[in-house]
Amino acid sequence: MKYDYLIVGAGLFGSIFAYEANKKGYKCLVIDKRNHIGGNIYTEKIEGIQVHKYGAHIFHTSNKRVWEYIQQFAEFNRFTNSPIAKYKDEIYNMPFNMNTFNKLWGVVTPQEAQEKINEQIKESGIMKPKNLEEQAISLVGKDIYEKLIKGYTQKQWGKPCNELPSFIIKRLPVRFTYDNNYFNDLYQGIPIGGYTQIIEKMLDGIDVQLNCNFFDRKEDYISMAKKVVFTGMIDQYYDYCFGELEYRSLKFETEILELNNYQGNAVVNYNEYEIPFTRIIEHKHFEFGIQPKTIITKEYPATWKKGDEPYYPMNDEKNNKLYAKYKELADKEENIIFGGRLGMYKYFDMHNVIEEALQTCIKEFGENDD
Known part of the structure; x- marks a missing residue:
């Protein structure tokens, strides 16, 4: 065996693991099926603008350890x-805040x-929300749901809101202040x-091979290292033996x-x-750019099928039960x-991925000395 660890996926989770293992003196090989490192946080400089190739990535955390960790590198x-x-010809601030409410109803005070x-919640008569639609209306009323949640959410998840689990909507903050900052972190x-x-x-200093699909030579790759860190789809790793987990995919159109x-x-x-x-991203505004040109990306949600890139796990009851079977094998x-979104079948933001990767490293190597 040539390596201590084979790391499948050069995204954030795999790269952190490789970095920490390398610091401890372990020899790692990182492979990725794409032609670049970075996974979904990959950015490419075009016309002097850093383009987020796989959708907007905005870093936010309240975890000081995570913040200090990532700042070592940039x-x-x-x-x-x-x-x-x-919505149609109307513009509203997100998250839902006093600017939103003023535009909708003319109200001024919290x-x-x-x-x-x-008043709208009472009119709905919803006491125990059974799905996303009912959850949304029970949180913010019918007007906000109809204009600012319903259409976007149905596009994002490819299902009517009354067929989606209620917990999805809990990620949307509602604030009674005139503050347009989406994250409270x-x-x-x-x-x-x-x-x-x-x-x-x-x-840096770690063996990396790109354009390498782990599943083309699965047994060969496994035989190259004492341990494998796998950040791809867990159901694919086990050859879909219990059936396919559901994901959502995305298509990007950049101009x-x-x-x-x-x-x-x-x-x-x-x-x-x-x-x-669902949205248009104008990349130059992430870095307050003043370049003479601009680059925009339209983001289209898509139904995932084998061969497509999976972006979001569909964490409804049915899929979570199926994942539990794969997790039992993994344990x-x-x-x-x-590790990662696909390996753990869980929606993670970047700070969550860093936390999970560092916890995995502690479990594997012990606490850091530094």
Whole structure:
């Protein structure tokens, strides 16, 4: 065996594990089926603009340890995520806040907004929400649900809101302040010069092979190392023996425009169901760019099928039960570690991935001395 660890996937989880293992003196091989490192946080410089190739990635955390850890590899700017939502010809602030409520109903004070929402919640008669639609209406009333949640969510998940689990909507913050900052986290920003540099620094001095599909030579790859860290789909690893887990995929349509400013904001959500994309990202605004051109990306949610890139696990009751069967197999493995969104079949933001990767390293190598 040539390596101590084979790491399948050069994304954030795999790269952190490789970096920490390398520091401890272990020999690692990192492979990835794509032609670049970085996984979904990969950024590419085009026309002087750092383009987020797989959708908007905005770093945020309240975990000081995670913030200090990631800052070893890049300097972060002061970017604050303040997305806006477009519904027909109307523009609303996100998250739902006093600016949103004022635009919807003309209310000015938090008490007026709360009274309006309470009135709509009472009218709905929903006591125990059974699905996302009922959960949303029971939280913010019918007006906000119809204009700012329903169409976007149905596009994102490919199912009617009354067929989606209620917990999904709990990720949307509602605030009775005039504050357009989407995240309440203590630390937030974008790495100056993009995310790819972070992974490059993590993998410096480590053997990396790109354009390598683990499943083309699964047994050969496994035989090359004492242990495997696998960040791909856990059901695929086990050859779908219990059946396929469901995922959501994304398609991206990127254009270079002969304008210096297209939409005036990094992220604009399109909340009508009739518009097929969920949002347009204008990349230069992540780094306050003043380049003469601009680059936009339209993001289209898509039904996942074998061969497509999986982005989001569908964590409903049916899929979670199926995942539990795969997890039972995984827990019996002595030489395989599963990590990341796909390996653990769980929705993770970047800070969650870092926390999970560092916890995995502690379990594997013990506490860091530094």
